Amino acid sequence: MNTQLLDALADIIREKGISKEVVMEAIEAAIISAYKRNFGQAQNVRVDLNMETGTIRVFARKEVVEEVTDPRLQISLEEAQRIDPNYQSGDVVELEVTPRDFGRIAAQTAKQVVTQRVREAERSVIYAEFVDREEDIMTGIVQRIDPRFVYVSLGKTEGLLPASEQMPNETYKPHDRIKVYITKVEKTTKGPQIFVSRTHPGLLKRLFELEVPEIYDGTVEIKSIAREAGDRSKISVHSDNPEVDPVGACVGPKGQRVQAVVEELNGEKIDIVRWSADPVEFVANALSPAKVLRVIVNEEQKATTVIVPDYQLSLAIGKRGQNARLAAKLTNWKIDIKSESEARELGIDPYAQSSFLDPEETPINNENDSNQSFDLQDEKIE
Template sequence: MSQELIQAVMVLTKTKGFAPEVIFESLEAALLQAYRKEPSSNPDAYVELNRETGEYKVMAKKEVVEAVETPETQISLEDARQQSPRFEIGDVVEMNVTPANFGRSAAHTAKQMLIQRLKEAERSVVFEEYFSREGDIITGIIERVEGKNVYINLGKTEAILPPTEQIATETYREGDRIKCYIVEVKKTTKGPQIMISRTHPGLLKRLFELEVPEIFEGVVELKSVAREPGMRSKIAVYSRDENIDPVGACVGQKGQRVQHIVDELHDEKIDIVKWDEDPAIYIANSLSPAKVVSVDVNEEEKASRVVVPDYQLSLAIGKAGQNARLAAKLTNWKIDIKSETQAQEEPFEPYASGAGEA
């Protein structure tokens, strides 16, 4: 099977993307397994496969003895000296132990084993490729919807978008292109299992990295993300370069950059706020688009009390508390909000330390 074997290796190299050596090593292992099915096979045998000609032979080490008791692992001194007169009792001889009728049966067995090994190798290659991309964004095509799971075709394999990672307001149709976040990649007996998400905060972060060169280049830093998927999100951005407006960079000219992301997330509203090392300023910014009069903070408890103009109270809290809730997630601070009138009628008890004007 010499030249046919070499041609088959070349075809597999081109179509499957395997390195030729991977295929040759798999073939040697498959041939060795085929040999071990032979009666009286040597347990320490190995296969030598010529990478240029495709010729192979089964080799084994045998000990030189006076009287042969185990032919599979021993050779007589007389037989050994037919190979070289220098051999003595106790020496080890490497010799060709390829069975005479090994060719046809071995080729069939090796073919079946090779197919299995290549499937395993292909799965391993796919696993390594996607495992290294955990926490990254991928684009695929919706292949099918089974029950509540959505299966995404990634080209070499498919990924699962489970119901817990789907946006409730989205409809998933076969043939649609979709961007998702790789949450986890597992090895299974059927190949890699790739779990993806449309709700993960990391998806929003990666979308901004793709859309905003300043974030990708590190000029603008995305400090925090808070999402209520399909409804509204907030991101906090910062730049050490005073000449660069981090919020403006993310919004883009005429709002084009952020609009592309809003479109990708099917009209999920996105608030972009400026991060600040002063927690009072950061908390005030996080409540955007509401205006803030003052912020009182307790750094030990990571709690804050915010006063806003009367007409801004509903905006600061948001529908069903959404704006305040997202601001709290974004900053990782507790936020208690009152209007100016409420603060005058029922003033906050002052914290022991840490007050600031927003």
């Protein structure tokens, strides 16, 4: 085997992160196969490959028997004892059978198998690396686009961004740098397939973890997320530390932290609300930026009736029902919104016992309250 091939093998072992033992085993198996194919079927042989000198020796392994029935696999006791008197029946004798010019054949075979095994080993390494990164975020570069997928370079491999996981307000172009959420890693015959998403709620969570140190270290916890990707999202946050304002931590100084997330999501609006174990408070917070007068809770049906001022009804429901829909997803409670006038017609007192806010208080989304809505064009960010 020539020194160039040995040098190439050493480079592969070093650069690809594949163990020397894996490469050696693969080459030896391939050389044995090549020997059997070219110099005799059914031979039981062993290859001695010296990676330092490049020498290859082939040994036929034959069982010592009293009577030989297959000379390719057996050797008589008499002949074996001529080699070494200590041989007994049942022992295995190794005889060197390295053919002349076998080095050239072995080198060609080694080159083919190394290429194949390196490819297989690389796939295994990539799979092992990415299977541990499921539900994690990565930065990738758009490589190419077809009707089914956007192909995103993730370094050693490509991620597949299906059309269903692409944000409707985004247009992807080659060389665009984007952050993606790894949803699934599958092992296939063609190598690992890595599916990524731009619409998954987990992407929003990971982006906040990157931007908000208090979330990353566990001081602030994201309790729930409701997302309509590319348009609007709501997240609820909580902290066990009474000295920490979880909403303020996510907003950041002058809105910088949430603004960085909004920029990454191409202008998607984000409502950050305070989580509460009390459904009355939590549902009222979730309907931000609308002002809530009263929340009536039906625990058996896990449903709520929310009373809002007449002039806040459309804001509470939102465009195409989006605000109420996201609030219901966020809280996991059914939400039925009624105006103050409708409530009175039904005999419901909007300001009765379970009211969340007194009517004289300022609306939930005033500048002093922690429940706010942000996007890049929102002039509430100063």
